[in-house]
Amino acid sequence: MSSLSDSTLRKKIGQLFAVGFHGLTPSSEIKTLIREYGLGAIVLFKRNIQDAAQLQVLFLSTFYLTPIEEAKNAGHEHPLFIGIDQENGLVTRITPPIAAQQPGQMALGATQSIENAYEVGKSTGEMLSFFGVNMNYAPDCDINSEPLNPVIGVRSPGDDPSLVGRISLATASGLRDSGVVPTVKHFPGHGDTAVDSHHGLPVIAKSRSELERCELIPFRRAVAHGIEAVMTAHIALPKINSSLELKGLPATLSADALGILRNDMKYDGVIITDCLEMDGIRATYGTVEGSLMSLKAGSDSVMICHTYDVQVKSIERVMQAVKFGDLSQSRIDEAFRRVKALKQKFLTWEHALRTTTADLSLTNLATMNERHENCAKKVYSKSTTVVRNDLNTLPISPGTSKVLLLTPGGRVPVGGAVDESGSKHRTYLDVLKENTGDKTSSSVTEILYPDTGFLSDEHWQVIKEEADIVILATRNAKEAKEQRKLALQLVKTRHDLIVIAACNPYDFLDDVDLFKTYIAIYEPTVEAFASAVDIIYGKATSKGKLPVASKSDLKPNDNYEIKAYNPSEKDAMIEGITKVWKAALPDYKLQKEDLAKVIDQSHGQHFIAQEKRENGGTIVGFILAYKAVKRGKQSAHIAALAVDPAKQGKGIGSKLLADAREYLYEQHGIKNVPLRSYFPRFWPGLPADLPRATRQFFVNRGYRLTDSNGGSIARLDVKLSADLYQDIRNFKSPQRYLERAAAAKVTYKAITPETFADCLSGQKRNFTHYTGWVETYIALNPEDHPFGIMAAFDENHGSQIGWTLMLSPEDDYVARNWAFPPLAGGGKHLLKTGVIGCVGVDEAHRGRGVGLAMLCHAIEDMRRRGVEAVFIDSTNKVDWYAKVGFSKWKEYFVAEI
Ligand SMILES: CC(C)(COP(=O)(O)OP(=O)(O)OC[C@H]1O[C@@H](n2cnc3c(N)ncnc32)[C@H](O)[C@@H]1OP(=O)(O)O)[C@@H](O)C(=O)NCCC(=O)NCCS
The missing domain is CATH 3.40.630.30 (Gcn5-related N-acetyltransferase (GNAT))
Known part of the structure; x- marks a missing residue:
């Protein structure tokens, strides 16, 4: 049961909601949600955006309703998140002429360049930040392994998990560096489905291992790199959910699915749901109940994009659940803490309450847009891919005078995430005409073919007899069968047909013998099309690399x-x-x-x-x-x-x-x-002296280089343990340590068969939690390994209170259990190097100098036996060992996965 007042609890829960509204100005409903319910985030859609001036006013007025005083009175410690799906390419909410069109993820995948991905992320963030949008529900981390995927397709960088990870994370870095929260989505991976979760609940029947092999790879990488937000997918994963009755549960509502992030990947950032009004949730568990279920499962922020009543009911439902103990207050606190921490990191009142100052002027916007356009143009020119030019049709000869363009004029299959409302500022035809240098040119004509693919006799007449060159733009022709039919008819008539796949590259990917001139542009934007036109006219060459495999490529990819x-x-x-x-x-x-x-x-x-x-x-x-x-x-x-x-x-x-x-x-x-070793001992973690690229290799595969509390993520500069070394040929024990121990009546002797049993019970009493520790002592029976263990004896009680190994290199146990002592002296003067290890003092006797004196006795004992140097492995007590002359040989990071 909650101990908070209703109003405080309601506002705390409100912070966990992200909602959309209708209209070009903040509706009265949204104002109520901000004031009365302490709403945490607003999601913008194309429906809320008309032009740049309106968008600015919208953003400013959103904040005018909650100026500092009022917001604080209403319990808002931080400004609202203003979020949007600015994925670029196919899913672009703020479009030209308001902002420059930027290439989407698959176009970036085709450039294979993380620099391009970063630049595009940075430009996108700058533009969003200009308008006051501080959170982007992008980039997409899905792997488009199913060519018929209706919802992801070109929103994904490609079908190779490591490419997807590289491109997505670089885009995320660009967004972050311009002050916008990046969100990777759709966890645990929406790429392998032929059902759109806007219109149903896709099922991905993959085992955990199969997910690890593919879908989870970019998410592991994102988490290890410290990604701030992860959006969930409404897909059912029957092989992941733990019990039979939970089999159909969408990942968004599943503690098992979200547990992969929280428990296995140790992700402590914000988990945000995809919109719960999508059919994957609305039509199955219901949006209101889904809100509660998703919070229970471990999400921190619930998205509801459309209906005010549902938004209010959902907040109330969660509130009721907390009041009646159906959802714990601590779960709300945890989610609230994460949302708050993210706000603290990215949002300031100062930035949020900017009024129309100089840096918000539309002139500045125009300058920024021009810069972004140039960046985008460069990237488009690197992404556009001539998949085939088998007849050398490209480039078209300079004398070509009559160009016919066929573009889809009817409905095309698009995923539910695509929002095509709003007017087109420029068309494919404009671009072609611009290319002839004459915008009124009549040498370029266009046929907008209907979704039946039917063309009139007159059209066929032009195609067969009048056009010098025919260009067919298709859009997801794999699903739109009539488009395919039309293409087949056309290519029979015109072998020199140029086909541009203006969205998914799969349209004719495998029709190697049929469509011999085939270009992929990865999104239907005019800007991407323009770069294809440049190639067609010979103004540019193809630089893009197909980021998805054709059927013929699907052979084992290595030797x-x-x-x-x-x-x-x-x-x-x-x-x-x-x-x-x-x-x-x-x-x-x-x-x-x-x-x-x-x-x-x-x-x-x-x-x-x-x-x-x-x-x-x-x-x-x-x-x-x-x-x-x-x-x-x-x-x-x-x-x-x-x-x-x-x-x-x-x-x-x-x-x-x-x-x-x-x-x-x-x-x-x-x-x-994890990356480490016990017995045999190699490195205790990831060696710090390896090249940065090696560290990056492991982080890219999900390894967290953490501090000893497991706290920080991907901190590549924190070294956490070390191996030590000392040449002991001239070793002299510091007298004060020996005297202090003697004064306390502590004496030191090697363990013998008679004292071995006590030694073992000392290890079991103190050190069972160290992997391999007790087993090592058991293995070092003094009958077989005389002088293997030094012990500290408390003469007052006759008991053993400390132990250390003190092994000579001749002992085969050393060679089988420590790889590096022979190397530690470094090159030329290889000394006979023994091992001190598993140094432990009984818990009740720590802090009295027992250990230091024990080290002195062990080293002296070893020296007497002809040992010339000592190696100590895996310790974070470097300063302590330094007191008796040890120094670092190598340092290590903790590397966990
Ligand atoms: C660390 C090490 C094992 C990596 O092995 P590797 O075979 O080079 O690794 P991979 O080829 O799988 O991956 C390296 C990069 O090449 C990329 N790559 C893989 N296949 C590729 C291909 N066909 N084309 C282009 N890039 C490719 C990977 O995606 C990865 O980049 P990313 O991290 O940005 O994703 C190797 O560098 C090594 O032996 N280092 C020395 C030993 C060492 O230091 N070990 C660590 C201590 S135990």
């Missing part, structure tokens, strides 16, 4: 296979792994014999990447993973991943990582596989 490490092929495998290791990790050059000892162990779960050859090809990469038991549960970690430098950048590293993670999940149910 390598991933195989599990097989002990019966140990010699060849270790030989291959060593070669790759030495080439890929030149600063950590391990010898084959040393690698063999750490690799060939029963808890290893390694994979190699090998060239596909009949008699076994060369090994070009490997991943070393190990299973362990942590707090009684199976866990696993990745100790090393490397690819032959000559083969890097071909997807081999990604595939090794994905295969290993999939195997560990499928076989052992292990979801989170």
Whole structure:
């Protein structure tokens, strides 16, 4: 039950709602929602936008209703989010001439350039910010793996998960850098469906592993890079929802689906729902009930775009649920905290309450638009793709005088997200005419063909006999069968037909033998069409690269296979792994014999990447993973991943990582596989001295480089643990440490068979939560490993109160469990390096100098035995060890996934 007053609770809940309204000025309803319900966000649509001046007034008046005092009185600590779907390309809410048309995601995918994507994101953010829009429900992170997807299509950068991640995240960075909140959508991925969630509930029957292989890849990348907002999809994922009765639940309402973000990816940003008035929710669970369900499932912001009554009822429904304990107050608090934190980061009253000052002038807008137009033009020219020019029809000869353009004049299949209202400022025909240099030119004519595809005899007459060149623009002809029929008729008559796929590139992608001159522009905008016209007239060449595969491309995309490490092929495998290791990790050059000892162990779960050859090809990469038991549960970690430098950048590293993670999940149910190692010890995390690109590789695949509290995300500059080293040939114990321990009646002796049992019970009492710790002590039985353990004894009570390993390099246990001691001295003067590790003092005796004195005794003992240097692995107590002479050898990031 809630302890807040009704009004306070209502306004807190109101902050969790994002609503749309109708009209060109703020409706009285929206004002009520702001004042009475503490509304958090407004969603703008094309229906709210007429021209630049009106848009400015709308934005300003939205805020005039809530000037600082009134808003504060109404409980608003921060300004409203003003959000919009400015995806660009197909889904563009603020269109020319108000703002420059910018290329959509698939056009960006075709440029394959993150620089272009960033620039477009930045321009878009600048424009939105000019109008006071501070949140964009873009970019789209969906992977368009289903060519017949009616809702995503060109809104996605393509069908390759890593390209989608790269392009989307670069667009998001551009938006962020211009002060606009980016939102990646539609989680967990809307690309593999042939149903539009505006008009029904799509079902994606993929398993978790299948999602990890595809849909989740860009989302993992976004989260690891610290994305601020994620929008959910109204799609059912029967294989993800945990129980039978929940199977049909859309991801938006599913705690299991949102749990992937929260629990597995550790995402702590805002989860916002797609509009709950879409049929995927409205017609299934209902918008009002859906609002409550989505908050229960873990979302933080609920979007309802159309109906005031429904918006109010939804807020009231959530309120009632909190009052009657059906939804916890803490869930509301958590969502409120996230919304508030995002507002704090992006919004200021000062910016929100700007009045018509100089920087808001329409002259400034015109200058900005011109700059953005130039940027867009450059990007369009890089995206437009001549898929085929088999008859060398392109460019058309300069003497071509009669050009006939056929464009769709009837209804075309578009997804529910597309809003085509409003007048077109310029048409395809205008563009063609401009190209002839004469806007009134009669040499270019246009036929607007109906959705039946039917053309009159006169039209056919022009096509057959009069036109020098015929250009057919299609729009989603794969779905619009009549368009396809018309195209087939046309190409029979005119082999030189130029086809422009003016939206999805799939229209004639696989009709290699039929449509020989085929251009893809990835969106129906006039601006994209103009860049195709430039190519047709030879003013530009094609630079775009198809970001989706045709059927003929769908063969296995590489010449390598991933195989599990097989002990019966140990010699060849270790030989291959060593070669790759030495080439890929030149600063950590391990010898084959040393690698063999750490690799060939029963808890290893390694994979190699090998060239596909009949008699076994060369090994070009490997991943070393190990299973362990942590707090009684199976866990696993990745100790090393490397690819032959000559083969890097071909997807081999990604595939090794994905295969290993999939195997560990499928076989052992292990979801989170951090980058680290226990026993055997390689690196305790991601080495900080590796190139930044290597760190980026892991973050791009969803690894969080966090601080020790797991707090910050993608902080590439925080080093969290270290390996230490000391040449002990001239070691002298600092007397004060020895004296202090002696005064406290603490003595130090190596563990013997008689004292071993007490030693083990000390480890079990204190250190069971450290993976592999107790097992290591158990393995170091003093009968087999004399002088392996130094212990501190409390002479007052005769009990053991501290322990450390103090192993000589001759002990085979060292070689099997620590990879790097032989390297730590650095190159030329390789010393006989032993290991100090698992240093622990009984909890009741900490802070009394027991540990430092123990280190001194252990080092002296080792020196007596001929050990020349000591290696200490994986510690964050660098300063403490420095007191007895240790310094850092290497530093590491914590890398979790
Ligand atoms: C880190 C490492 C394993 C990555 O292996 P890799 O095979 O080069 O990795 P991939 O090819 O899968 O991915 C690298 C990039 O190339 C891209 N790429 C993959 N296939 C591609 C292709 N066919 N065309 C273009 N780009 C491609 C990937 O998308 C990725 O870019 P992104 O991160 O922006 O998405 C490799 O650099 C390496 O061996 N480094 C040395 C060893 C090391 O330091 N290991 C870490 C400590 S354990």
